[in-house]
Amino acid sequence: MPTHQSRGAAPEPRRTDARLNRDRLVEAAHEEFAASGPGASLNRIAQRAGVGPGTLYRHFPNRQALIAAVLTDRIERLTAQADLLIGSEGPDEALARWLGALLAHARLHHGMGSALMIEGAHGAGTDCRQVVLDAAERVLARARTHGSARPDLDAGDLVQLVVGIALATAHGSGADQPDRLLALVLDAAAARPDTSPTRPGSRRKRV
Template sequence: MTTTRGQLPAPRSRRADARLNRERLVATAREVFAEAGPEASLNEVARRAGVGPGTLYRHFPNRSALLAAVLRDRIETLCALARTLRASHSADEALAGWLRAFLDHARDSQGLGGALLVEEPAGPGIDCHQLILDTAAGLLAEAQRRGTARAGLTADDLVQLVVGIALSTARGHDAAQPGRLLALVLDAVYAAP
C-alpha cells in the first residue's frame, strides 16, 4: 500500500473482493445444493467457489445462513420474473406462467423452499415468505380485477396449493404429474364462481 506524505492510504478493494466472494459462494451453493440437496458438503461449496472454508464461514456462519441466502437469491429472481410476465402477457397468462415458475422453484429446492414457505419466517433480513405472497397477490389481484380469476381466492391459497404440489411430488416418478396438478389448480382459479 503506497501513501504520499499527508495523504491517507489508497483504500483496498477488499469490499469488492468480499462482495464477489459472497456472490460466487451463493451461485456455487445453488449448484451444489441442486445436485446434492440441502445437506451437501459446505467444504465442497467452498472448493468449487475457489475459496477456503474460512471465507465461506465469514460470510455464512452456518448452513442455515447459506441456505437462506441461496433461497433469497432464487426468490428475488422469481419475483423479478413476475414483473417481466406482467409487462408482456395478459393477467391470466402472467399468473399461470409465474405459478409454473414458482412450482419449478419449489421442486428444485427439493422441498426446502416449499417447507420454509409454509412456516413463519424467522430471523432478520428479507422476508422470503412475504415476497412470495406479495408477488402472488399482485398477479392474482390483476386477474381478479379483469374478472377472470375467482373473487374469493387468496394469494395464500395459491401459494399453499403450489407448495403442496411441490412437496407431494418431490420424490414421484411421474415427471408430468406436477404439471397436471397445477393445471387442475389453474382450472379452479379460472372456474366460474
Template sequence: MDRPLRAHARRNQARVVAAAREVFAEAGPEASLNEIARRAEVGPGTLYRHFPTRRALQIAVLRDRIEALCGRGDELLTSASPDDALAEWLRAFLAHARSGQGLGGAVMTVAPDELGFDCHERIMDTAARLLGNAQRSGSARADLSPGDLLQLVVGIALATAQTDDADEPDRLLGIVLDAVSQRRRGGGSAQ
C-alpha cells in the first residue's frame, strides 16, 4: 500500500517533474538524469527514490503535461467566446505537440493504468467539448469532428518540427482556424 508523501517529499517530486519537463524539452527523452536532478536541486538518490526508472520519470512528465493541457481546456469551457476558447486551446495543443522532443514517442506504449488515464481519450474529450461549444454557438463548422481537428494540428506540429521559421506553426494554425470558423466563411458550409 502506497503511503501519502510528506510535504517535503511532494515538493521534491514536483521539482523533479518540473526540471525533467524542461530538460526533456531541451535535450529529448534520453536527457541526462543527473542534469534533471541538478536543476531540481536534489540529489540523484532523491530522483531515483521518486522515479526508479527513466520511463517512470518520462511517464510522470507526460502525465503532468497532459493534465495541464486538459486542465486549461476545462478552464476555457467557461469562456464567454467558445470560438476564442477553442482557438486558445488549439494553440496550447500545438505547443504541447511541438514541445515533446520525442517524449510522446518514448512512452508511446504506455498503458492507461501506468499513466492513470488514457491520454488520447482525455485529449480527444477536451477537444470534443471545446469544439462542441463552438459548434453549438454557431462559430465552428458543424461537419468537423474533434479527431479531424486534432489531426490537422498534429500535422502542423509534424510539418514544422524542423522549421527555421518561428512564425510558421502559428500561421498554419491560423489557416486551420479560418477553415474551422463558420463566421469567417460567411456562415455557410463547405462545398
C-alpha cells in the first residue's frame, strides 16, 4: 500500500518535466523569432522544442504570452550579464561590453517589443524597460565613480541612444555600422575635463 509520502512526492517529476518543456519552448521561440520575426509559426516552435502544439498552448495561451516570456528571459540574461561584467571587468570595459550586448539585444528583439505593444501587452514592455534601465544605471554608475564616464550622463539617455542605433540600422546598413555608431556613443560618454561640473570661480580668465 503506497504511503502518504509517496503519494505526495509523485507530482514532482511532472513539475520538473513541465519546467523543462517551458524552457525548451522559450529557447525554441527565441530561435524562431530571431529567424522569422514575431509572426513565426507556433507549430514550428513546438516542433523545434520537441513537444506538441497542445503543450505549447498549455504553457502559453497565445502568441503575446510567448513573446513576453522570450523577452523576459532575454532581458534577465542581459541584466545578469551586467552584474557579471561589473564583478569581472574594469569600469570602461564593463560599460562598453554591456552596451554592445544591449545593442545586439535591441537589434534582434525590437520587432518583438513592438508586437507586444501593438497587441496591448503594455505591462510586459514597461517592466522590461525599467529592468534594463536599472542595469544600465548600475554599469554606468561604476564608470562615473571611477571617473571614466561623464558625470552628467543619464542612463536613460544612454539606453535611448543605443536603441536608436538599433532602429536606425535595422534595414539597409553596413554590417559594421552599428558597431561604429556605438563607438561614437562610447566616445561621447567618456569623461573629459570640460564635462566636469563647473565650480564657482573655476572659470578661466580671458587673456
